[in-house]
Amino acid sequence: MNDTIQTQLNHRSIRNFKEETVSQNIINTLVDVARHTATSNFMQSFSIVCLTSNEKKTALAKICNQHYVAEASHVFIFVADQHRNEQIAKENSQDTSVLSTMDRFMVAMTDASLAAQNVNVAAESLGLGTVFLGSILNDARAVIDLINLPEKTFPIVGLAIGYPNQEPQLKPRLPKDMMFFENEYEVVNDMKATLSDYDTVVTEYYDLRDANKRIDSFTKQITDGMLRRPAKRMDILKEIQRQGLLLN
Numbered sequence: 001m002n003d004t005i006q007t008q009l010n011h012r013s014i015r016n017f018k019e020e021t022v023s024q025n026i027i028n029t030l031v032d033v034a035r036h037t038a039t040s041n042f043m044q045s046f047s048i049v050c051l052t053s054n055e056k057k058t059a060l061a062k063i064c065n066q067h068y069v070a071e072a073s074h075v076f077i078f079v080a081d082q083h084r085n086e087q088i089a090k091e092n093s094q095d096t097s098v099l100s101t102m103d104r105f106m107v108a109m110t111d112a113s114l115a116a117q118n119v120n121v122a123a124e125s126l127g128l129g130t131v132f133l134g135s136i137l138n139d140a141r142a143v144i145d146l147i148n149l150p151e152k153t154f155p156i157v158g159l160a161i162g163y164p165n166q167e168p169q170l171k172p173r174l175p176k177d178m179m180f181f182e183n184e185y186e187v188v189n190d191m192k193a194t195l196s197d198y199d200t201v202v203t204e205y206y207d208l209r210d211a212n213k214r215i216d217s218f219t220k221q222i223t224d225g226m227l228r229r230p231a232k233r234m235d236i237l238k239e240i241q242r243q244g245l246l247l248n
Contacts, residue, residue, distance in 0.1 A: 014129030
């Protein structure tokens with residue numbers, strides 16, 4: 001097994017960072033990794049806004065309701081970006097209505113997501129700690145305003161980056177046969193029974209880990225998650241459309 005795969009298999013989210021700033025050379029390398037990520041039709045329909053300002057990181061931490069966001073050295077916000085391509089097309093007198101379609105939003109969202117994962121692997125390979133921030137969508141409009149996003153853009157995911165000040169245990173993952181299928185999808189009729197052993201493993205993980213112990217299972221997390229409906233997350237589609245995307 002090579003070092004790259006070992007890094008990927010050892011992935012864990014870091015929520016406690018040292019008071020040490022990541023060098024600009026390393027940040028430049030991470031940006032180059034993002035730039036060289038696979039992109040649909042070479043449209044490169046994503047951008048990154050990097051937060052270094054303590055004021056902006058603190059504001060984002062409040063949106064995310066996660067204090068450690070403010071403690072990270074840098075926070076990358078990966079943006080689905082059709083604004084740049086719209087400007088190019090307009091300057092060449094081309095109709096740009098296609099950029100408001102579901103297809104082009106999916107292209108931009110995928111480009112941004114692929115870049116985010118690529119940067120994450122690169123950061124961890126350099127000994128940095130990271131945590132993905134889906135919580136930036138707790139209030140998409142507030143994030144859009146915070147980083148001054150123009151029309152035809154939308155924030156997809158954040159990535160807090162810094163030097164780790166903790167070494168959490170690896171979380172147990174779903175069994176392979178529950179998420180990897182050959183040739184066609186396999187439907188499980190009795191999910192609770194099928195996942196019984198995995199539930200036990202997850203419960204033991206939470207009970208034995210060093211920090212934030214709790215009694216919980218995977219199926220309970222999924223079930224309880226159905227009850228959480230943050231009000232502003234219900235507005236995500238509206239905010240995407242307000243940005244001039246997903247209109248048709």
